[in-house]
Amino acid sequence: MSGTNSELELITGGPVIVLVEPQLGENIGMVARAMANFGLSELRLVAPRDGWPSEKARAAASKADHVIDGAVVFDTLEAAISDLNFVYATTARMRDGFKPVRSPIVAAKTLKVKHDAGEKVGILFGREKSGLANDEVALADEIVTFPVNPAFASLNIAQAVLLMSYEWMKQSMESEDETLFAPTQQTPATKEQLFGFFEHIEEALDSRGFFRPVAKKPKIIDNLRAVWSRRALTHEEIRLLRGVVSSLDRFSRKNPRGAGNPEDFDD
Structure with a gap:
């Protein structure tokens, strides 16, 4: 049941x-x-x-x-x-x-x-x-x-x-200081992993012309980093987010993953 x-x-x-x-x-x-x-x-x-x-x-x-x-x-x-x-x-x-x-x-x-x-x-x-x-x-x-x-x-x-x-x-x-739905134990992300994610997503956005006007790029980056730093991301969450960015980098709506794309990959 x-x-x-x-x-x-x-x-x-x-x-x-x-x-x-x-x-x-x-x-x-x-x-x-x-x-x-x-x-x-x-x-x-x-x-x-x-x-x-x-x-x-x-x-x-x-x-x-x-x-x-x-x-x-x-x-x-x-x-x-x-x-x-x-x-x-x-x-x-x-x-x-x-x-x-x-x-x-x-x-x-x-x-x-x-x-x-x-x-x-x-x-x-x-x-x-x-x-x-x-x-x-x-x-x-x-x-x-x-x-x-x-x-x-x-x-x-x-x-x-x-x-x-x-x-x-x-x-x-x-x-007993517990909950019924306690999350699976995960490893907190290191700052190095977080900074790597910042660089990854910012490069992906920059290559697509996201930062407009260019003069406001530093401020936009500061705001993005503030959003991603608002909560303590885990190692597993960083891997997931970077996987999302990698997928968007490699595939498009017209040429999605799994559609015979020569760049298709498995993680």
Whole structure:
């Protein structure tokens, strides 16, 4: 499936996701997919309306089978969270009570600190139509509320799980000082390589009459060099740019590379 790579090791673990009386298997499957996207893997279901296991959930999970296969069903919320040390209850509406209300960012930071300290943490999500009841929220340590449009605060359960899972992954990435899409390590270009590129492109431009009027040539060259020096080019980038200039030098629109040109070459 697009976006997946079976050769990479799955990121797993993180907070336990607890769904209280979820109604549709499709929604559970989409929750599993959202969890897998951001490295969460432990799913607990409290009295799912349509029973478990669910083929509809598996189909909607889009290959997040490790989450579906590991899901555990409980009869009560108390049983589902009995082994957890710290729990957030999610809600999109204001609640009367004495529990601290956190943003998703603060909640994710708190969960990461506690998780790294060896505590078992979880996040509660309520029913598709009505969310969590007050007595269920009362079982949590704190509340996390999403900053949504107050006139349209309806999130489906998979969206809510996705938001929290994303914030969790962000915290994990920041704490390890890494990104998911870290660039391949490249070698910074030396000044000698950069100066060589300057000479290469300036000669190519000069031979085509680019520097007009001639009196302004030094200023134009200064401006060009300022542009190319704006960021630290790498050795690989310099090679690529010089390859571009060489190609423009050797070939034209009417006589392109690969069209039987006697000057055709392979790098």
